[in-house]
């Protein structure tokens with residue numbers, strides 16, 4: 001893309017004369033060929049053209065991903081392209097006299113920046129797993145397969161398993177994973193009646209520290225009332241068992257958030273999380289994962 005909009009934009013890493021490959025494309029649009037992925041993304045298509053159609057390179061340059069050089073055609077047209085090139089004795093890339101005009105509203109990805117393409121591809125892969133049908137202000141539940149033990153969505157992001165709302169936050173703020181330190185909680189600030197355990201709407205997400213989390217509870221009227229009360233009992237086994245039973249048997253929609261639980265009992269989120277999963281106080285008994 002360094003050559004501008006009229007030039008070829010060879011896919012980085014592609015061998016000369018070969019199509020570039022992008023593995024993610026298989027999931028995204030049903031093709032791993034970089035130019036097919038570029039064609040679809042630039043036009044906002046969710047699926048590669050059906051068999052029977054091919055995407056022609058007007059520039060005769062296989063690694064090229066410039067959408068203005070890519071035209072939908074038939075296998076026959078593709079064969080004719082090859083014949084014409086052979087007849088001319090020109091086998092290499094050629095100048096494109098009549099680039100494909102952008103569709104109405106313009107190319108969705110005009111720059112041909114492959115890093116941007118990759119980012120868009122990953123983002124669209126992610127958003128396909130989030131149900132946004134409720135509208136821009138509603139909670140957006142995770143519908144992907146990966147589930148975190150506490151009911152959040154989860155998937156690998158840049159090779160790292162991450163909760164889906166963390167990814168949603170990173171994506172919507174144009175950040176890299178390393179921009180958001182592990183010590184930063186992504187807090188749910190869903191409207192009343194929302195489903196904060198499983199929400200991925202960036203409008204409902206705010207970064208914060210553990211202290212912010214506690215402040216949220218107070219703001220919500222969830223004063224940490226447990227402190228004195230439970231300190232006396234020193235968190236007896238029975239209480240921990242009760243917390244576990246209540247948490248793991250509750251239907252997902254009404255299950256309290258870890259933040260709410262932590263505040264209610266006057267302990268940190270990591271303490272609550274360790275109790276629930278049995279990482280600590282296992283001997284207290286009760287379930288340590290969702291009951292079937």
Ligand SMILES: [Zn+2]
Pocket residue numbers: 007008009059060061064065066069
């Ligand atoms: Zn080209």
Ligand SMILES: [Zn+2]
Pocket residue numbers: 138139140189190191194195196199200201204
């Ligand atoms: Zn929400």
